[in-house]
Amino acid sequence: MDTRQLRTFVAIAEHGTFARAASVVNLTPSAVSQQVYALEQELDTKLFNRDSRPPSLNLQGLKMLETARQVLALVDETRGVLSGKQMTGTLNIGSVRTSTIGLLPRAIVALRQEFPELNVNLRVGMSSTLISDVNADRLDLAIVAEHTGVSRNLLWSPFIREPLVVIAPPGTPLRPVKELLETLPFVRFGSDVPLGALINNELARLGIAVRDIAEIDTIPAIVECVAAGLGVGIVPDIAVRENGRDMRTLPFGEPQVFRQIGMIHRAGSPKAELLAALHNKLAEMAGEFGVHRKEPPGRE
Known part of the structure; x- marks a missing residue:
C-alpha cells in the first residue's frame, strides 16, 4: 500500500467514477483500475460493489475511505513539518451553537493568515455528537462548553472563562x-x-x-x-x-x-501545533476572560 493508491482511491470516492478520478490523479483509467486492484489485494478485501455501474463503495470501502483520508492528511502535514514549509492539510472543527461562536471565525481567519496553505472545515452541531466525532477521528477538535463524561483519550482545554x-x-x-x-x-x-x-x-x-x-x-x-x-x-x-x-x-x-468554553481534542494529536495556535488565538480574542496555554495541547 502506498499514498498513490490511497489518493487514487479517495479521488474515485469523491468524483464518482474511475474515469473522472483518472483525470484528477493524472493516470489512465486502466492504471487507476490496477491501483485499486493492488490495494484490494493487499488489504485482502473488496472495496467496491462492481455489480453497479459505475462501481460504488461497499461497506468495507466506506470504512477504508475514512482511514485513507486520515493517513493522507497526516502524510501531508508531516511533509510540511519536515520540509520547514508552512503548515498544510485540513483542520476539521466542530462547534456548538454558543455565544462565543463569534470568536471562532475571527480566530480561523487569523490562523489561516499564519498558515495560508491550511484548509479549514467547520461544522456546527450538538456537543454529544461533536465529542463522538472527535473520539472517532472524524473531527480534529470540537468547541464545547465544559462537559462531563469525556473519555480518557480526549483532552479538555478551556480558552474562555x-x-x-x-x-x-x-x-x-x-x-x-x-x-x-x-x-x-x-x-x-x-x-x-x-x-x-x-x-x-x-x-x-x-x-x-x-x-x-x-x-x-x-x-x-x-x-x-x-x-x-x-x-x-x-x-x-x-x-x-x-x-x-x-x-x-x-x-x-x-x-x-x-462558565467555560473550550476545545476537546484527542490526546497526542498529530496536529498539536495547529490546535495550540487556534486555542491561543481564541483566548486572545476572548479578551480579559481568555485562558491561555503555554504548551500545545496534548504535550503535557
Whole structure:
C-alpha cells in the first residue's frame, strides 16, 4: 500500500467514477483500475460493489475511505513539518451553537493568515455528537462548553472563562438582582446544555422564583428579546459585548457564576501545533476572560 493508491482511491470516492478520478490523479483509467486492484489485494478485501455501474463503495470501502483520508492528511502535514514549509492539510472543527461562536471565525481567519496553505472545515452541531466525532477521528477538535463524561483519550482545554450576567431592558431602574428577577418577566434559556443547567441550579440555590414569559434556545435571541423590553434574562457576558446593545447588566450569582468554553481534542494529536495556535488565538480574542496555554495541547 502506498499514498498513490490511497489518493487514487479517495479521488474515485469523491468524483464518482474511475474515469473522472483518472483525470484528477493524472493516470489512465486502466492504471487507476490496477491501483485499486493492488490495494484490494493487499488489504485482502473488496472495496467496491462492481455489480453497479459505475462501481460504488461497499461497506468495507466506506470504512477504508475514512482511514485513507486520515493517513493522507497526516502524510501531508508531516511533509510540511519536515520540509520547514508552512503548515498544510485540513483542520476539521466542530462547534456548538454558543455565544462565543463569534470568536471562532475571527480566530480561523487569523490562523489561516499564519498558515495560508491550511484548509479549514467547520461544522456546527450538538456537543454529544461533536465529542463522538472527535473520539472517532472524524473531527480534529470540537468547541464545547465544559462537559462531563469525556473519555480518557480526549483532552479538555478551556480558552474562555466568562461571567454570567443578568440583563434588563435599557432604562431599567437599578435594583437588587433578586428583585429584578422576581418582579420582571423572565426570558429563560430553555436548552438542554450545561449552560441551562448552570443557570437553573444557581436560581434554585439562591431561592429566586422567576416568572417565565418566554423559553428560548439561543442566547442571541434572548439578548434581542430583553433589548426589546420583553423582560430580563441571564446570559454570558460576551453575548452582551458582542451584541453591542446598551442594557442594564448586573453580575449573576453569589459569588458570581462563571462558565467555560473550550476545545476537546484527542490526546497526542498529530496536529498539536495547529490546535495550540487556534486555542491561543481564541483566548486572545476572548479578551480579559481568555485562558491561555503555554504548551500545545496534548504535550503535557
